[in-house]
Amino acid sequence: xxxLFTGGSGKAGRHVLPWLADRGHDVLNFDLKPSEHARIPxxxxxxxxxxxxxxxxxxxxxxxxxxxxxAPAPVDAVVHFAAVPRILMHPxxxxxxxxxxxxxxxxxxxxxxxxxxxxxxxxxxxxxxxFAEGDKDYHSFPLDEDxxxxxxxxxGLSKLVNEKTAxxxxxxxxxxxxxxxxGNVIEPHEYGRFPGxxxxxxxxxxxxWSYIDAxxxxxxxxxxxxxSGLGFxxxxxxxxxxxxxxxxxxxxxxxxxxxxxxxxxxxDEAPLSNRKIREVLGFKEAHNxxxxxxxxxx
Numbered sequence: 001x002x003x004l005f006t007g008g009s010g011k012a013g014r015h016v017l018p019w020l021a022d023r024g025h026d027v028l029n030f031d032l033k034p035s036e037h038a039r040i041p042x043x044x045x046x047x048x049x050x051x052x053x054x055x056x057x058x059x060x061x062x063x064x065x066x067x068x069x070x071a072p073a074p075v076d077a078v079v080h081f082a083a084v085p086r087i088l089m090h091p092x093x094x095x096x097x098x099x100x101x102x103x104x105x106x107x108x109x110x111x112x113x114x115x116x117x118x119x120x121x122x123x124x125x126x127x128x129x130x131f132a133e134g135d136k137d138y139h140s141f142p143l144d145e146d147x148x149x150x151x152x153x154x155x156g157l158s159k160l161v162n163e164k165t166a167x168x169x170x171x172x173x174x175x176x177x178x179x180x181x182x183g184n185v186i187e188p189h190e191y192g193r194f195p196g197x198x199x200x201x202x203x204x205x206x207x208x209w210s211y212i213d214a215x216x217x218x219x220x221x222x223x224x225x226x227x228s229g230l231g232f233x234x235x236x237x238x239x240x241x242x243x244x245x246x247x248x249x250x251x252x253x254x255x256x257x258x259x260x261x262x263x264x265x266x267x268d269e270a271p272l273s274n275r276k277i278r279e280v281l282g283f284k285e286a287h288n289x290x291x292x293x294x295x296x297x298x
Contacts, residue, residue, distance in 0.1 A: 001225060002026045004057050004075045006047055006106060007082030009035045012185045012214055019218025028061045031082060047082045047102035054109045077117040077225055080106045087131055092154035099158035107169045116175040119224045122163055124183045124272060125156035130206045140260045141252055142273035143208055145234045163234060170232035178224045183212040183238035183272055191292040197243050201255055210238045210272035213287035223281040235277045239285045241268045
C-alpha cells in the first residue's frame with residue numbers, strides 16, 4: 001500500500017514507520033518535523049490545516065514519482081497518529097483543538113478522496129482514570145471496547161470525540177476506520193523501569209497496569225491495514241500481561257476491592273483487555289515485558 005502516516009516522528013510513530021516499510025508498504029511521514037529514519041520520506045505540515053492534509057494525501061512521496069508521467073493519485077490508506085500527545089504540554093483548549101480538528105481534517109479528506117482505510121490513534125485515557133483528578137476507580141474489569149468511556153481531561157475527551165468522528169464518517173462513506181485505544185507506549189530502553197512498577201503497584205493504576213510495546217504496536221497497525229470489511233471498529237492496543245507479579249484477578253481484588261469483575265480474569269492477562277485484537281486481527285505479542293526485562297539485565 002501507499003500510506004500517509006501522520007505523526008510518524010513521535011514516540012510511537014518512529015517505531016511503527018519502519019515496521020510498515022519493512023513489510024513492503026510505501027510510507028510518507030506527515031509531521032511537523034522529519035522522521036529519524038532516513039529511508040522514509042517526509043512531508044512537513046500541520047494537521048489542523050485542512051488544505052495541507054488534503055494535499056498530503058495526493059502528493060508524490062519523492063522525486064521518483066515524477067518519472068511515472070502522471071499526477072499522483074490519493075494514497076491507499078491513512079494511519080493517523082499526529083496529535084498533542086498528552087495534557088500539560090499546551091493549554092487544554094489548544095490540546096482539544098489540535099486533536100479534534102486535526103482528526104476531523106484527516107478523516108474528512110480521506111473520505112472525500114475515496115480512501116476507504118483509515119487507522120486512527122485513540123487512547124487508554126478514554127477509560128477515565130489516567131488523567132483523572134484524584135484517585136478514581138474503574139467501573140469494572142476487564143476494560144474492553146464496550147466500556148462506558150468517561151474521561152474528564154481535555155486529552156482523553158479529544159480522543160473520545162475522535163472516535164465518534166470516525167464512526168460518523170465510516171457510516172456515511174461505508175469505509176473501514178479503526179480506532180486504536182493505545183496503552184502506555186513502552187520503547188525497548190524503557191523496560192528497566194518495570195521492576196519499580198512491580199515494587200510499587202499504585203504507580204500503574206492510571207495505566208490500568210497495562211502497556212503496549214512500541215514494536216508490537218507496529219504489528220497491530222499492520223494487521224489493521226490487512227483486515228478489511230469491518231466498518232468502524234475500536235481496538236484496545238495493548239500487550240497481553242499485567243505489569244505486576246501474580247494472577248491478575250487476585251491482584252485487582254486487593255488493589256481495587258470495590259471494582260466489580262464482569263468475567264473471570266485468566267492468569268496474568270492485562271486489565272485493559274486485548275482479547276479483541278487477538279481474536280479479530282490475530283495479534284500475537286512479540287515483546288512480553290518479563291522477557292524484555294531479562295534481556296536488559298542479562
